[in-house]
Amino acid sequence: MDEEATSDPGVNDPGVNDPGVDEPGVDDPGVDEPGVDEPGATGEAGAGETVDERYARHVLLAQIGPEGQARLAAARVLLIGLGGLGSPVAMYLASAGVGELVLSDYDFVELSNLQRQIVHGTGDVGRDKVDSARETIARLNPDVRVASMSYELEGEELLAEVGRADVVVDACDNFETRFAINAACWRTGTPLVSGAAMRWEGQISVFDPRRADSPCYRCLYDDASAEGEACSRVGVVAPLLGIVGSVQATETLKLITGAGEPLVGRVVALDALYMEWRELRLRKREGCPVCASR
Numbered sequence: 001m002d003e004e005a006t007s008d009p010g011v012n013d014p015g016v017n018d019p020g021v022d023e024p025g026v027d028d029p030g031v032d033e034p035g036v037d038e039p040g041a042t043g044e045a046g047a048g049e050t051v052d053e054r055y056a057r058h059v060l061l062a063q064i065g066p067e068g069q070a071r072l073a074a075a076r077v078l079l080i081g082l083g084g085l086g087s088p089v090a091m092y093l094a095s096a097g098v099g100e101l102v103l104s105d106y107d108f109v110e111l112s113n114l115q116r117q118i119v120h121g122t123g124d125v126g127r128d129k130v131d132s133a134r135e136t137i138a139r140l141n142p143d144v145r146v147a148s149m150s151y152e153l154e155g156e157e158l159l160a161e162v163g164r165a166d167v168v169v170d171a172c173d174n175f176e177t178r179f180a181i182n183a184a185c186w187r188t189g190t191p192l193v194s195g196a197a198m199r200w201e202g203q204i205s206v207f208d209p210r211r212a213d214s215p216c217y218r219c220l221y222d223d224a225s226a227e228g229e230a231c232s233r234v235g236v237v238a239p240l241l242g243i244v245g246s247v248q249a250t251e252t253l254k255l256i257t258g259a260g261e262p263l264v265g266r267v268v269a270l271d272a273l274y275m276e277w278r279e280l281r282l283r284k285r286e287g288c289p290v291c292a293s294r
């Protein structure tokens with residue numbers, strides 16, 4: 001009984017005597033506004049908004065600032081796959097002000113996608129994913145220019161699109177496409193942000209052919225180990241895609257703005273069942289058919 005009495009009452013009754021803990025967003029507007037008081041920040045964004053206002057929380061960051069935001073506005077990102085990973089990537093890159101998004105996905109929206117593919121809605125079932133995503137992006141940020149391809153991007157066209165992009169985000173779901181994207185990135189010298197998620201596990205890495213020490217996707221997986229398991233057979237927990245896709249979006253923004261240290265030569269892996277992150281070092285593989293000769 002004494003032990004009960006000495007334990008923290010807040011832990012046992014979180015809702016009773018500490019409403020602030022349960023409702024951080026309700027009565028603490030200051031959390032989102034660290035000492036900044038720009039006009040319009042508390043009003044509705046809309047017809048009269050300025051670009052500065054929309055990106056105010058980015059511009060405040062020392063690593064982004066107005067220069068970084070201008071770089072984002074001038075950037076072109078190729079996003080391959082508009083499924084569970086591509087959804088948050090597309091939405092965050094759009095809201096963050098990446099100037100041009102090139103979307104590639106030849107699939108259409110199915111009911112079983114909606115559990116995790118949050119760029120699409122119930123009314124989009126049966127539509128091309130690129131069309132559905134384009135509408136969501138326009139709603140989030142009409143300043144973003146969107147180009148889309150609702151067919152499989154391959155061969156010379158893949159190479160050309162990869163070459164035109166500042167960053168390529170691999171959000172696809174099969175090894176064949178992943179290998180093709182990796183090879184195209186290496187041929188054109190375009191950085192690649194790679195992510196994958198299945199069941200309760202995800203992983204992310206960045207491969208940057210502009211850096212002599214950077215491994216590539218083929219250093220991580222060779223043909224023999226590429227036994228693609230589709231998540232249609234094994235399942236995946238919905239918000240895991242949001243976590244992994246958000247990390248991919250963050251790495252993309254870092255590559256464009258030059259902020260921080262990208263995930264080059266490192267693979268971060270998440271086990272969401274235990275909420276455990278691990279970081280693995282990845283080196284260039286000797287004799288890698290894609291990157292070893294560089």
Ligand SMILES: [Zn+2]
Pocket residue numbers: 215216217218219220284285288289290291292
């Ligand atoms: Zn390699």
